[in-house]
Amino acid sequence: MKTKFLGLLLIVANFIFVKAQMDDKFYFPSKNLKAIEWVNQQEIQFTVESDTINAIILKPVKNAKATIFYFHGAGGNISNYGPILTPLLNDNFQVILVVFRGYGKSSGIPTHKNIATDGEKVFTKLSKMDGIKNTKKIIYGASIGTQIATHLAKNHETEISGLVLEGTIASFGDIAAVYAPEHKDYLESNFVSPYSAKEDIKSITKIPKLIIHSKEDKDVPYAQGIKVFGNAPEPKHFIEFQGEHLFALKYESEKILGQINKMIAP
Template sequence: MTLIQKLLWALLKIGGGVFALYLGLIILMYVLQEKLLFLPQPADPQVRRYLQKYQPHALMTTKTSTGESLQGVFVHGEKKPGPLWIYFGGNAENIDYIVHEVRHLKDASFVAFNYRGYGDSEGSPSQRALYQDALHIYDTFSKKEGVDPTQIYVIGRSLGTGMATYLAAHRKVKKVVLISPYSSIRDVAQAHYPFLPVKWLIRHPFPSDKWAKKVDVPLLCVVAERDQVVPRRFSEALFAAWKGQKSMKLVKGYDHNSIIAAPGHWSTIQSFLQEDKK
């Protein structure tokens, strides 16, 4: 074997090793994608004790269409019949904390549930399951006593914007607020893993841009200037796809996680709600 042949053989072995490593990485990503995409947080016993003591009537459970028990909160508004806000939280978010944040929405009732596998909710999350649960929550709580079914408002944050957009495309809602939305999880994942064929791997693409084209109600889109989790271009793509009237608020100096702590965050959302009263 000549020197050139030896070099070629060595290169082939190296190339084969690199290919095998790359293939192994693809398989690993495919198998573990649920653990990478969904980041469930356990229930916080301290927060739960606080709610049980000071807002015991807010704690709520509901059964999904497939029998899993979802844990959440439902706060009655002072106006009856009045509007209902349905909230879909972000990844790694425990919605028990949200009760304190929305305490100023006095007229509106408020409902939010931990996704399957999050907090004390049963089951495992998936695109199909979370979409089904979003419809179930709407169908259940829009019929509650004291809720005006013509005044259903939907808020979604980060991961939850996928469920909010899907719900708005399949049920009658008045307005939608999306905080850090995305065109699709597929797009975001591809940006984070440009060296992998995410398009062919992902089982939970959450194609929000597809559903946004069907929603003809007003949208408030809230985007963080320094968002590194959902880069702004994907929020802008979702915004562009939205069929209905829309406005965007860029929160300067804040990132994906700190955006909800920005001054005026909830008052901006409340103002968007109260525009109907003017």
């Protein structure tokens, strides 16, 4: 579950990585799927190029009050994230788990660019589906998923009601610098980031933004969430919690649900 980004330690070996994205050092996919213990769910598959992209729709017992598009982190697969999303489902939110290439039942190899383009395609197609198209929509990013979530929200701001970022990474370069601190200044200014939360958030001016981070986060430093929050225009809200990376809904579900419900209020 935890995204330790251990592969990033390899970047200190050669500075040639600076002019490349080094995507393989950021993603740690697993094919070891566990059953998601939720009764009402629907699996969807998309063909993109020569790969298959998987998504799972978890539906609440009652009619969905809104739809949340959830973009997962760098480690494991969506079966690791399903259990921690129960508070959203119990509050009658419909949750769509978008599976990056190479994770779970999705084929291929994840890259910064293809998870962004795949997220775009899944969001666009599923937003037109019955049971989704007439609901309000929220984009929720977790850890490395905060990059695609913010980028997607910037491109679709008029179509969504809010953006939620948990365990926020400021940019691919910023998180690389955490794992190679001796090259911090060089990485933050030179690493190739095709998009970044800290820049994309500046353009999202109309919808409410919720940023969630723990000071105890050992995978993504708290300072990165603060940096993105500082760049975000109003309306915005920050929730600090005590606990491990990406488990905010376990510890602060009431506060988080309160803010998400405000996003969809009339």
